[in-house]
Amino acid sequence: MxxxxxxxxxxxxxxxxxxxxxxxxxxxxxxxxxxxxxxxxxxxxxxxxxxxxxxxxxxxxxxxxxxxxxxxxxxxxxxxxxxxxxxxxxxxxxxxxxxxxxxxxxxxxxxxxxxxxxxxxxxxxxxxxxxxxxxxxxxxxxxxxxxxxxxxxxxxxxxxxxxxxxxxxxxxxxxxxxxxxxxxxxxxxxxxxxxxxxxxxxxxxxxxxVFLTDNEACSVCLNNQKTMMLFPCRHVCLCESCLNFMLNRNHKCPICRSVIRFGYKIYKDMSF
Incomplete structure (x- = not known):
């Protein structure tokens, strides 16, 4: 964290x-x-x-x-x-x-x-x-x-x-x-x-x-590198393609079911 x-x-x-x-x-x-x-x-x-x-x-x-x-x-x-x-x-x-x-x-x-x-x-x-x-x-x-x-x-x-x-x-x-x-x-x-x-x-x-894991894969497609984080709940880290897919279809967070408002960029040099 x-x-x-x-x-x-x-x-x-x-x-x-x-x-x-x-x-x-x-x-x-x-x-x-x-x-x-x-x-x-x-x-x-x-x-x-x-x-x-x-x-x-x-x-x-x-x-x-x-x-x-x-x-x-x-x-x-x-x-x-x-x-x-x-x-x-x-x-x-x-x-x-x-x-x-x-x-x-x-x-x-x-x-x-x-x-x-x-x-x-x-x-x-x-x-x-x-x-x-x-x-x-x-x-x-x-x-x-x-x-x-x-x-x-x-x-x-x-x-x-x-x-x-x-x-x-x-x-x-x-x-x-x-x-x-x-x-x-x-x-x-x-x-x-x-x-x-x-x-x-x-x-x-x-x-x-912010809660991050060592796994760098997108939590949705499990293929691309995760570069974005759902906001405001911050429960899921995912790639930009999956984020755009969810935003375009008014998706909610798969964990808490709150509305996704935007995504936050995750930088590689984040030291948590």
Whole structure:
């Protein structure tokens, strides 16, 4: 498994930390617990714990970059403390520099009526304020955040999305030069990554997990060399001829049955 970066935008909007929202309307109940995959977090407001997002523009150019810090996604564990009955979170991180980490639980989508801008807001009465910690350089450093969240304060309807109990979670890692954003959902005891965004002072990238095997043959025809990868699911690597055949006939991924939107070029010098 490796990481593939997709360039999103080379410009940032102005980042005013003093901006407040005077009017807001809750989006429909079905969208309250967001999949957090439509907007890019770019600023943390100092007032009202607003988390602002901006639209991004998709491009299909892959790029390889090295991040100075990351959270090991497979290490994220959400569990209930047997003594306090509150829920806790633990994870491992790798960092080559000092970094600030902020966690946001139960963020909800809102919309500003005047401008139609969407953003996320935290319910501070029932959820902990954004949790901050300072991380130091190291590999596989374990962080345990005990007794943070009391789910008994929420009804089942408030936590249900697509007939599953889910808790939205945003993890924000940053230093003076870089920032890394993980959009997660807590489903039972599982922590599932939805989107990972890497930002520099001028550029924004989406980091994608890529699963490749040593076999270089196309997964469809088993003859030609695989040069493309199905997107957005990234389940199948195949040759360009088979990809064009599937796209022309509106085929779906043979594994997850999701619609194929385009193909990503696989380069021989990819080092995963």
């Amino acid at each position: 490796g990481n593939l970066c997709r360039h999103q935008s080379n410009t940032h909007p102005s980042r005013s930390r003093s901006k407040t929202v005077e009017t807001e309307v809750l989006i429909t109940e079905k969208q309250q617990i967001s999949t957090l995959n439509q907007y890019l977090l770019y600023d943390i407001g100092e007032k009202f714990n607003y988390i602002y997002f901006k639209d991004y523009r998709d491009t299909h150019t892959p790029l390889h970059i090295e991040t100075l810090f990351t959270i090991q996604k497979d290490s994220l564990k959400f569990f209930q403390d047997p003594i306090s009955q509150m829920y806790s979170l633990s994870f491992l991180y790798d960092s080559q520099c000092e970094v600030d980490i902020t966690l946001f639980f139960f963020v909800k989508e809102y919309i500003e009526v005047a401008t139609k801008k969407q953003y996320f807001c935290i319910d501070n009465e029932r959820t902990p304020s954004p949790i901050n910690l300072h991380a130091y350089p190291g590999n596989s450093v374990c962080v345990k955040m005990m007794a943070m969240l009391d789910l008994s304060l929420f009804s089942e309807d408030e936590m249900k999305f697509l007939n599953k109990i889910m808790v939205p979670l945003v993890i924000f890692m940053r230093n003076e030069t870089f920032s890394l954003l993980l959009y997660m959902k807590l489903e039972g005891t599982n922590v599932i990554k939805i989107r990972e965004i890497f930002c520099t002072t001028e550029e924004t990238y989406e980091i994608l997990d």
